[in-house]
Amino acid sequence: MKIASPEYSNTKNPSFVDGARSKKYALRGGMMGNKVTDDEFARMVAEEVKNKLSPVHKQILLDKDNWARWRDALIALSENLQEQIENIEADAESDRERFSSMGRDGVRLSKDANNHYDAKATRVRRFKFHVDKRLDEVSVMIETGSEIETDGWDKVEFLRRSIAHHRKLMREFDLEDTAIDRALWATLDNAWLFDSINENNL
DSSP states (O other): OOOOOOOOOOTTSHHHHHHHHHHHHHHHHHHHHOOSOHHHHHHHHHHHHTTOSOHHHHHHHHSGGGHHHHHHHHHHHHHHHHHHHHHHHHHHHHHHHHHTTSHHHHHHHHHHHHHHHHHHHHHHHHHHHHHHHHHHHHHHHHHHTOOOOOOSHHHHHHHHHHHHHHHHHHHHTTOOOOHHHHHHHHGGGTOOOGGGOOTTOO
16 A cells, blocks of 8 residues: 655645645545545554654544554555565665675675665664554454553654644744744743743744
């Protein structure tokens, strides 16, 4: 199952706005009628494992009618990741054989290539570990008929990521921050500065 890439368009274009609105309603409808496409659903599943899925979209996955589809998407994702690992290992072996006949330069090139492949395979294996862990949890949900117990920390982490990314984008695009922005960022350090904001320091 292929994971679709996000599409970016001109939001001032009426056709884009209508399309975005239709997509929004489709996502909502997916909680009752499975109107989310396979590619959209696969992307949501992958983002949820990475803890980057919004709480609203996660509710689509948690809808009982979508549990089997969630499990199947995780199985497909796990199989895809396993295939990636095998391809990385095959490429690494191919390069080792190619560099082995190149003398001293080949030794250096082989070492660099091994480091590259090891790092790449480690990232994929780490992600696959979390995918398989979520697959086990969803399978238990289906067997027991009970939703995964959560303590709210997933939502907290999602909000922390959002605030940190907001700060990163403000600095990346050299935008002037306001007292509200700074108060928002301060929450990452457990500081509450919103009460000190007034018309004079905006």
